[in-house]
Amino acid sequence: MTGPLATLAIVAPLVLALWPLVLLVINRPPGRSLWVALGVVEVIQVVFAVWALVSMVTRTTDFARLEFALYVLGLLAILPAAGWWIRAEKSRAASAVLLVALLVVPFMVVRAQQVWSGV
Amino acid sequence: MSETRVNRGFGRVLVVVYAVFALAATARSFVQILTRFDEAPVAYTLSAAAALIYVVATVALARGDKTSRRVATTAIAIELAGVLIVGTASLVAPSAFPSASVWSTFGSGYLFIPLALPILGLWWLHRTRPVPED
Secondary structure, eight states, X not given: OOSHHHHHHHHHHHHHHHHHHHHHHTTOOOOHHHHXXXXXXXXXXXXXXXXXXXXXXXXXXXXXXXXXHHXXXXXXXXXXXXXXXXXXXXXXXXXXXXHHHHHHHHHHHHHHHHHHTTO | OOOOOTTSXXXXXXXXXXXXXXXXXXXXXXXXXXXXXXXXXXXXXHHHHHHHHHHHHHHHHHHOSHHHHHHHHHHHHHHHHHHHHHHHHHHHOGGGOOSOOTTGGGGGGGTTHHHXXXXXXXXXXXXXXXXXXX
């Protein structure tokens, strides 16, 4: 459960998290370009999730499949849910919400990797 | 004080952190009960109760109407009691808590967020309390 795709799924949201962090500090809500960037990160997560689930199905050794699947499917829901929740928020709180969401996503990828290797 | 809704501004962020804990606790509890409930029925039942409290607090804070404020206050008060009781018990009698729960040692495994969350929640509910109109 490691490799360039998994690394990208961890690093991309972490790097993007700097953007809402700056917006939070300078007291701004997210703008259009940040939404586009979020879309790109979500696409990366979808590609990672498909790969992870295919790897899960084709893996023959025993491991906590249910936990793994929940982490992988759960991480896909984080950014859309956060976006929906702040759809009408015009303050910097919207940036703070995206910051939290972008930190939760890589955490869940790492947890999925840990479940994969039996931690 | 200007009218601040409990689910706006800082409240939006608070709801998200609550939602993350609700999601994590519910998923973990679901897996525990489904796959190994017989190993520690008491601990896993407590774990499910904690998950339920996080879910109720999340929904109530997100709705933010008058009844929801009351529900949120009750849920968060139970949550604070839970983290204090389990946190203390896990230090006094560690053998009774073989597998770490979210509230063990006051949530130190989760950056003490489980301890900070109910305090922030109650503070925010207090700060956004409706001002009686004269």
